[in-house]
Amino acid sequence: MLAGCSGGITEPTGSKGPVTIRFFTHGTESLYNWSQTLPAFEKKYPDIKIELVQLSEKGETLEANRKLDLAASSGEAMDVLMLSDPAGFAQRVAIGMAAPMDEFIAKEGLKVNEEYKVDTKFKGKYYALPTKLNPWYVVLNKDHLDQAGLPVPKDWTWDEFMDYAKKLTKGEGPSKRYGAFFHGPTDGGFMEFLKLELGNQPKNMEYLKADGTSNMDSPLFRKTLEIFMKMEKEDKSLTPYADRISQKLAYRPAFFNQNASMVLMGSWFTAELGGTDQFPLNFNVAVAPYPKNAPGDPSGYAPFITDYMAIAASSKYKEEAYKFIRWYTTEGQIVQGKQIPAWSKVKSDEMDKIIDLILSKTKSPEKVDKDSIKKVVASFKSGEQVPPVTYQAEINKAIQEEFEKLVFGKQDIDATVKNSQDRVQKLIDTNKK
Known part of the structure; x- marks a missing residue:
């Protein structure tokens, strides 16, 4: 009397057979190494089988979220959900798609903020645990630094970053090399x-x-605009915003073609730093931490x-789902060997091996200063996450539009x-109604 359920098998009551949990993800084989990772879990927990449901062949978040919502609304059996963006995560928690896991965390006596470098608490509860960790960092053309007699920064401020950018800028006209390139904020940017x-x-x-009120009166927002304007208009050390928009310039060609010496980017870029088929590497590369605002500030904080990884609210196997999530977000990250883990217990030699492995898949890993990456990753600290609101996209658009007026000299x-x-205040007020 075995009943099939959307590809998962439900065991008859009283049976001691293994439980099959359905795991929904945007993650592709090439970026997540499922064929090696999932069997490692099943070997350790033979009473739990994992059925992988891949939601996007290209690993696209939007497509995956759409298909996930469709599966949920049609009542498909689901046990574990992987969500890749904070906005998508917040939205799905709000509609009740994920179950809080606090009872399992309490039972285990787990201190989440000691176990992981990212605190995923949302409205006072834990609906998910974190997997990979991609802090932002500054990627440097080490050859350009050497020519300018500049050391690779181990700890620095925005003033020093601007000073470096100025010193690294060379030439004039179409062949000008800029000290820095910013892939944003608009036109597909960050x-x-x-x-x-x-x-x-x-x-x-x-x-x-965190309480939903505006943070736009922070002096740090104004200072950010000042950095942008000083670099672009006064120092002329930043690839001009107008050029980036009109010529559709992007950070990979800007860096690999040596049109810019420094690129501020998320550390997912590590997987390409040694060069790829599309962008071979013809110079030496190092990495510096995200700059601080003042010399006395604590270092290590970065976006x-x-x-x-969340338990589906509709899951019949919440305990087994939690077991898988705990394994995957810890040991599983090391087995996977594709990402820098958010797990605090990764020993430094294991982290070094993971970074070595990620770089070994690039064309010229020997041209990358691995130690500089290892130091930045090891010293990263996560700030308190503010979950995005449902109207986040409208907030972003309003700020982008005002920024464009500034950069094009209209205000x-x-x-x-x-x-x-x-x-922003108007959007907050409108969405309160």
Whole structure:
């Protein structure tokens, strides 16, 4: 009397057979190494089988989220969900798709903030545990640094970053080499570039605070705009924003073609730093930590991304789902060997091996200063995460539009700050109704 359920097998009551849990993910084989990772779990826990449900062949978050919602609304059996963006995670918790795992955490006596470098607490509860950890860092053309007589920074400030950018800028006209390249904030870019001085804080790293009020009156937002304008207009050390938009410039070609000496980027870039078929590496590369605002500030804080592993609210096997999540977010990350783990208990030699393995899959790993990457990753600290709101995209758009008026000379910094504050406040008020 075996009943099939959407590909998963339900055992008859009283049977001691293995439980099959269905795991929904955007993760592809090439980036997540499932064929090696899942059998390692099943070997350790023979009473739990994992059925992998891959939601996007290309690993696209949007497509995966769409298919996940469809599966949930049609009542498909689901036990473990992997969500890759904070907005998508927050949205699905809000509609009740994920179950809190606090009872399992309490039973195990687990201290989440000691076990992981990312605290995923959401509205006072744990709905997920983190997997990989991709903090932002600064990628450097080491040959350019050597020519300018500049050491690889081990700890530095935004003032020093701007000074480096100025010293690394060379030439004029179409062949000009810029000290730095920012892939954002608009036109497919990252909003992190309008949070430069907010991103390295233990708290209030976002446009909104944890209680949903505006953080736009933070002096760090104004200072971020000042950095952007000083570099672009005064020092002329930053690839011009207008060029980036009109010529559709992107960070990979800017860095690998040596049009810019420094690129601020997320550490997922580690997997390409040694060069790829599309972008071979013809110079030496090093990495520096995300800059601090003042010399006395604590170092190590930076923006970051992770994947969220959640228990489906509809799961009949919540305990088994939790077992898998705990294994996957710890030992499983080492077995997988594809990402830098968020697990605090990874020993430094294991972390070194993971970074070596990631780089070994690039074309010229010998040209990358591995130690500089290892140091940045080892010293990273996660600030308190502020879950995004449902109208996050509208907030981003308003701030981007005001920034564009500033960069194209239509308004000054005072007006940009004031208009950004007013527009964000208006969105907060509208969404309260």
